[in-house]
Amino acid sequence: MSTVDFIKDQMRLRCIDGVLTERLVQEPAAYGLGRVPSSAKPDATVNSVCGYCGTGCSLKVHLQEGSAVNLSANTSYPVNLGMACPKGWEALAPLSATDRATTPLLRGEDGELREVSWDEAMQAFVSKFKGIQSEHGPAAVSFLSTGQIVMEEMAFLGSLAKFGMGVIHGDGNTRQCMATAVTAYKQSFGYDSPPFTYQDFEESDVLVFVGANPCIAHPIMWQRVMRNQRNPEIIVVDPRKTETAMAATTHLQIYPKSDLMLFYGLAARIVELGLVDQSFIDAHTNDYEGFVEFLKDYSLDRASELSGIDAAELDRIAQLIGSGKRVSFWWTMGVNQSYEGTRLAQSMINLALMTGNIGKPGTGANSITGQCNAMGSRLFSNTTGLLGGRNFENDDDRAHVAEILGIPVECIPNQQSLSYFEILDAVDRGEIKGLWLIATNSAHSWINQSRFRKIREKLDFLVVQDMYHSTDSAQIADLVLPAAGWGEKDGVFINSERRIGPVRKVRKAPGQALSDFNIFRLIAHYWGCADLFKDWDSPEAAFRILARLSEGMPCDFSAIEGYEQLNASGGIQWPYPKSKYAVSAGAPVAREDRQRRLFADGQFFHSDGKARFMYEAPRAMPEPPDEDYPVILLTGRGTSSQWHTQTRTAKSDVLRKLYPKNPYAEISLEDAKALGLEPNGKLVVESRRGRVEVTAVILPSVQPGQIFMPMHYKQTNELTFPAYDSYSKEPSYKACAVKISKL
Numbered sequence: 231m232s233t234v235d236f237i238k239d240q241m242r243l244r245c246i247d248g249v250l251t252e253r254l255v256q257e258p259a260a261y262g263l264g265r266v267p268s269s270a271k272p273d274a275t276v277n278s279v280c281g282y283c284g285t286g287c288s289l290k291v292h293l294q295e296g297s298a299v300n301l302s303a304n305t306s307y308p309v310n311l312g313m314a315c316p317k318g319w320e321a322l323a324p325l326s327a328t329d330r331a332t333t334p335l336l337r338g339e340d341g342e343l344r345e346v347s348w349d350e351a352m353q354a355f356v357s358k359f360k361g362i363q364s365e366h367g368p369a370a371v372s373f374l375s376t377g378q379i380v381m382e383e384m385a386f387l388g389s390l391a392k393f394g395m396g397v398i399h400g401d402g403n404t405r406q407c408m409a410t411a412v413t414a415y416k417q418s419f420g421y422d423s424p425p426f427t428y429q430d431f432e433e434s435d436v437l438v439f440v441g442a443n444p445c446i447a448h449p450i451m452w453q454r455v456m457r458n459q460r461n462p463e464i465i466v467v468d469p470r471k472t473e474t475a476m477a478a479t480t481h482l483q484i485y486p487k488s489d490l491m492l493f494y495g496l497a498a499r500i501v502e503l504g505l506v507d508q509s510f511i512d513a514h515t516n517d518y519e520g521f522v523e524f525l526k527d528y529s530l531d532r533a534s535e536l537s538g539i540d541a542a543e544l545d546r547i548a549q550l551i552g553s554g555k556r557v558s559f560w561w562t563m564g565v566n567q568s569y570e571g572t573r574l575a576q577s578m579i580n581l582a583l584m585t586g587n588i589g590k591p592g593t594g595a596n597s598i599t600g601q602c603n604a605m606g607s608r609l610f611s612n613t614t615g616l617l618g619g620r621n622f623e624n625d626d627d628r629a630h631v632a633e634i635l636g637i638p639v640e641c642i643p644n645q646q647s648l649s650y651f652e653i654l655d656a657v658d659r660g661e662i663k664g665l666w667l668i669a670t671n672s673a674h675s676w677i678n679q680s681r682f683r684k685i686r687e688k689l690d691f692l693v694v695q696d697m698y699h700s701t702d703s704a705q706i707a708d709l710v711l712p713a714a715g716w717g718e719k720d721g722v723f724i725n726s727e728r729r730i731g732p733v734r735k736v737r738k739a740p741g742q743a744l745s746d747f748n749i750f751r752l753i754a755h756y757w758g759c760a761d762l763f764k765d766w767d768s769p770e771a772a773f774r775i776l777a778r779l780s781e782g783m784p785c786d787f788s789a790i791e792g793y794e795q796l797n798a799s800g801g802i803q804w805p806y807p808k809s810k811y812a813v814s815a816g817a818p819v820a821r822e823d824r825q826r827r828l829f830a831d832g833q834f835f836h837s838d839g840k841a842r843f844m845y846e847a848p849r850a851m852p853e854p855p856d857e858d859y860p861v862i863l864l865t866g867r868g869t870s871s872q873w874h875t876q877t878r879t880a881k882s883d884v885l886r887k888l889y890p891k892n893p894y895a896e897i898s899l900e901d902a903k904a905l906g907l908e909p910n911g912k913l914v915v916e917s918r919r920g921r922v923e924v925t926a927v928i929l930p931s932v933q934p935g936q937i938f939m940p941m942h943y944k945q946t947n948e949l950t951f952p953a954y955d956s957y958s959k960e961p962s963y964k965a966c967a968v969k970i971s972k973l
């Protein structure tokens with residue numbers, strides 16, 4: 231095949247990944263998804279929210295003799311309306327993998343992991359961690375959790391560790407995806423409050439996707455966009471020609487990290503044209519004057535020069551945003567995973583505020599969530615914020631939580647936790663000696679991976695609690711605790727639009743694996759603090775405790791009585807407070823209340839009820855390309871069939887057929903030609919931190935001087951540069967300097 235034909239073929243395949251996902255969504259059976267084993271006749275069906283992404287689709291899981299044999303997409307759930315992406319259709323497959331952790335494993339003196347009983351595992355857990363704490367202080371043990379376990383487990387973990395075990399510092403992998411959105415919302419709106427409902431995808435006139443590729447990363451959300459009957463303008467801001475960019479009406483293929491300048495330029499032009507909603511600004515915001523003053527240093531021409539987008543095109547976009555049409559902004563990791571992500575997210579929030587595009591159908595500055603329960607983690611992981619979005623440093627907050635939980639207030643630490651990278655830095659300095667990883671694979675997913683592995687050597691004891699004994703992190707653990715996975719336990723997730731949805735146990739966990747909830751109960755017993763958690767005797771009991779803890783907070787869902795109500799209501803969005811819904815407490819939610827957005831009344835969560843304009847001068851890329859490392863490495867999701875470190879998606883025969891097995895990099899025709907690269911040739915990619923060999927995929931999806939590597943292959947994080955947003959402390963995965971050569 232000639233190079234030109236090859237490129238055409240690759241482009242077709244790239245386009246097709248979006249189209250393929252669409253077809254998989256619409257005709258799953260044609261791809262072998264959702265097959266009913268011939269011997270299985272389902273005799274019951276249970277609704278359960280999918281355990282992968284933050285879309286929060288509901289799946290109908292079909293049971294035979296009480297165990298799941300198959301599933302289909304729930305047609306009556308307001309999120310997915312009968313659709314599911316390949317990962318959802320294959321959600322049961324990872325449960326049957328042969329490398330499931332089925333018994334605790336403890337590393338012996340010979341360095342080998344050996345099967346032990348739960349009693350031995352618990353004795354080791356307690357004696358090692360208590361030993362470390364008595365020698366080095368309580369803060370010498372820490373934990374890193376996840377956005378993948380149910381909210382009840384997340385809250386139990388954070389409470390057990392901090393109130394029961396005396397741990398001070400714990401964080402989770404939501405730091406790697408949503409911390410920036412959290413911080414941006416808190417500063418701008420006064421609380422972590424994504425304002426939208428998915429109906430807004432269908433009701434916008436202009437949708438602006440920034441650093442987001444919903445065609446493959448959130449395919450069901452993209453299907454909701456496709457249902458929009460308003461002939462919307464779809465604008466994609468992305469340095470890469472992604473599947474979504476190809477399907478958009480406008481692609482602004484910006485120079486990497488010029489996005490903040492771009493949005494300030496657009497804001498400056500909107501002010502210049504007088505297209506702001508002055509009455510909304512006056513009534514509902516603070517510091518607009520300061521923002522206008524700040525914008526004097528920015529202009530459309532400057533934005534055009536730095537982003538590489540024609541000024542006339544930017545002028546058209548500015549006029550569109552200020553036109554009075556329904557405009558919505560949507561972002562994901564291209565924004566969150568940036569060294570200036572908080573200000574970048576807020577540059578979109580500013581645009582929404584100044585044009586009055588918030589609180590109305592089809593509007594909003596909307597962060598799309600990564601993991602299935604990132605929102606549950608944000609509210610109840612008890613890591614960097616106290617339960618319910620409270621503050622560890624606030625005396626009243628601690629007293630209130632202690633009263634509701636019936637525990638002594640002295641059990642609650644009065645200091646903020648360190649964030650993920652600060653915890654690892656503390657390990658590196660020798661201050662943290664014991665680490666507990668729960669349902670996360672840091673040895674693959676953490677930025678600048680080789681440093682994580684070096685740091686691990688400084689730990690006295692590493693515990694990994696996971697479904698599989700084969701993850702990169704479990705392989706280097708001292709103790710592996712076998713956990714049940716999605717489908718093997720009950721609880722709730724909260725999705726991107728704040729919808730609390732039920733997750734159900736539809737299979738028994740293999741061997742001696744226990745639900746994370748029961749592992750925490752066991753640890754509480756062996757640690758000697760079970761009394762503090764005597765009311766946490768089931769996931770649903772824990773859910774009711776959390777509902778009480780939410781009362782009076784913006785996330786108040788105190789009118790939800792339990793799982794049956796969630797199931798009968800198609801999930802319930804927070805807020806759902808008793809103060810407003812007391813009459814219907816326990817009853818299915820009224821149809822008109824099933825799609826709700828925040829701020830319809832213009833009241834934000836700061837004490838004066840107003841939103842704030844937040845802004846700051848853009849900064850240079852932390853590791854810009856130079857003579858030695860002249861190419862920018864971009865990273866992101868590869869296909870709709872891959873999830874994060876592929877711990878689960880690699881277990882499905884069907885999904886494995888839908889994505890490339892080996893790591894690859896997309897490279898432009900110009901760069902490939904300069905290197906003399908043939909299609910599918912081998913490419914060496916080197917950064918100051920590592921060297922990897924990958925397959926070259928020659929495509930016009932990336933611009934010359936840039937390459938793209940998917941995050942799912944562990945080679946990618948051998949290269950990434952450890953920079954962090956100063957406010958959210960989220961890693962900046964998306965751009966670093968590399969050099970490339972032909973192997």
Ligand code: SF4
Pocket residue numbers: 280281282283284285286287310313314315316317318319448449450451
């Ligand atoms: Fe699951 Fe997300 Fe796919 Fe829906 S879009 S089926 S929630 S992975």
